Amino acid sequence: MRAAASASLLLAAALSGCSDALEQSTAAGQVVVAVNTVSRTLSLVSVDDRSVVTTPIAPPGATARTAAVLDLSLLAVPAVDSGAIAVYDFTMERVPDLSYRPLPAGSGAGGIAITKDSVAWVANTALNSVSRIDFRTNAVTTYPGEAYPQAVVVVQGRVFVTNTSLSAGVPSGPAWIRVRSQETGALASPDSIPLTGSNARYAVAGEDGLVYVVEAGTPGRGDGKVSIVDPASLAELVVMNGLGESPGPAVYHPTGRLLVASQTEGILEIDTSRRKLLRGAGQGLKPGGAGIAALALDETGRVYAFDQGNCTGPGTLHVLSPPPEYHDDQQIPVGICPAAAATTLVP
Numbered sequence: 001m002r003a004a005a006s007a008s009l010l011l012a013a014a015l016s017g018c019s020d021a022l023e024q025s026t027a028a029g030q031v032v033v034a035v036n037t038v039s040r041t042l043s044l045v046s047v048d049d050r051s052v053v054t055t056p057i058a059p060p061g062a063t064a065r066t067a068a069v070l071d072l073s074l075l076a077v078p079a080v081d082s083g084a085i086a087v088y089d090f091t092m093e094r095v096p097d098l099s100y101r102p103l104p105a106g107s108g109a110g111g112i113a114i115t116k117d118s119v120a121w122v123a124n125t126a127l128n129s130v131s132r133i134d135f136r137t138n139a140v141t142t143y144p145g146e147a148y149p150q151a152v153v154v155v156q157g158r159v160f161v162t163n164t165s166l167s168a169g170v171p172s173g174p175a176w177i178r179v180r181s182q183e184t185g186a187l188a189s190p191d192s193i194p195l196t197g198s199n200a201r202y203a204v205a206g207e208d209g210l211v212y213v214v215e216a217g218t219p220g221r222g223d224g225k226v227s228i229v230d231p232a233s234l235a236e237l238v239v240m241n242g243l244g245e246s247p248g249p250a251v252y253h254p255t256g257r258l259l260v261a262s263q264t265e266g267i268l269e270i271d272t273s274r275r276k277l278l279r280g281a282g283q284g285l286k287p288g289g290a291g292i293a294a295l296a297l298d299e300t301g302r303v304y305a306f307d308q309g310n311c312t313g314p315g316t317l318h319v320l321s322p323p324p325e326y327h328d329d330q331q332i333p334v335g336i337c338p339a340a341a342a343t344t345l346v347p
Contacts, residue, residue: 031344032296032304035067035077036335038311042077043334044344045317047298050332058086058098067342070114074135075342076101078109078122085112085120087135101133102140111151111203113159115182121159123149130161130178132185143185146178151203153211155231157182160193160211162200171218175200179234188234196239197225206252208272210237214260216246222281226250226260226270243268244281249340251295257323259303263291267305269323287318287328296341302329304341311337 030047040063044053057064062079064086069075075088075096085101101120103109108126115121118135124142130149131142147163154160159180165173175195179188197215204212210228217223224243227236247268248261257278260268265284270277279285286292290307293315297303301322308315314333321327 030298032298032317033067033075033342033344034294034306034315034317034334034338035064035340036315037063037065037337037339039336040064041335043317043338045304045332045334047302050319050330052332052334054335059084059100062086064109064340066110066112066340068112068114068120069342069344070118071116074114074118075344076112076114076120078103078107078112080107080109083107085109085122085133101135101138103133104129104131104140104142107131110149111153111162113152113154115154119182121152121154121161123152123161125150130159130180141185143180149178150201151213153203153205154182155205155209155211158188158231159185160203160229160231162195162203162213164199171198174198175213175215177213177229190234193229193234193236195227195229195236197223197227200227202249204250204252204258206258206272207254208256210272212250212252212258212272214243214247214250216248219246221245224262224281226258228272228275238275240270240275240277242277242280244284248292249294251297253297253303253323254301255323259295259323261292261295261305263293263308266290266292267295267303267326285326287320287326288316288331290316292318294338294341296343298343304343306334306338306341308337308339 032045034043062082078085088096107124110123110125120133129144151162161178177193199216201216202214213227215225222245224247226240228238245264250260258270266286269279292305293308294306303320305318315338317332319330
């Protein structure tokens with residue numbers, strides 16, 4: 001774990017401001033982390049000098065697909081197959097303290113969200129449930145009744161879990177969001193938010209207070225969408241069509257753009273203030289001519305776009321200038337098959 005000594009954690013959702021603020025801000029000391037699924041490693045890329053440190057995902061041999069950060073101290077990486085969340089804690093030391101938090105056996109961990117009171121919510125995709133894990137006590141409470149849950153967002157005291165109807169592994173109808181109390185886990189009233197699209201795989205909270213849900217749709221149909229959900233009224237407000245084949249994870253850029261990674265289209269883009277699709281299917285940005293699997297941001301608004309390649313060799317990180325220019329300033333090799341990313345800060 002000493003290889004990760006230069007990293008401490010910054011909550012990516014803290015990015016905010018306008019283009020003027022971007023020009024005045026600095027990314028000094030920041031690190032971008034990639035979760036590499038095939039090599040089972042974390043790649044820590046220094047924003048300052050673009051050097052890369054690689055460390056194994058813990059526990060040894062575990063596979064992870066997602067990561068979450070809390071304040072300036074914790075990186076949590078749930079393992080799909082080990083029944084544990086690896087927690088890298090940089091609170092007191094530049095060398096992080098590695099510990100584990102339990103997950104239900106066979107969780108198939110999907111999305112994870114961590115709240116200010118050090119409580120994690122994890123979608124147990126393989127168990128049709130969601131778990132609440134208290135990082136301070138290791139207490140785990142699991143709530144059944146989900147349907148292939150894949151993403152979790154905690155906003156305004158509520159937990160939003162995306163659910164999908166499946167038939168033989170293929171979406172068979174529209175997705176929906178189950179809503180629970182952040183404090184007690186009790187179902188809200190109403191307890192579900194219907195969505196227009198299917199296969200709701202990713203969700204992100206915007207700085208505008210809304211929740212953006214990426215619906216990948218049915219493979220081969222090119223019917224990807226984004227639903228904009230109001231966590232106060234518990235309603236889907238707007239549906240953005242035209243995202244093409246199986247869109248992936250999204251980040252909310254401080255300029256008010258929602259950037260969506262796409263393995264087929266590259267980077268898709270939505271103007272959230274005008275509810276306008278700026279880059280849809282056939283118009284995505286493809287750095288180096290390739291699709292993009294995951295995205296991260298630094299405090300200057302630069303975009304870090306990860307290309308998996310064919311997942312048999314190192315992936316490529318494209319360091320892009322802020323939108324709308326997206327100049328491809330540098331390409332950096334990372335681990336094999338990067339699938340998720342987060343932004344960190346050196347203490």
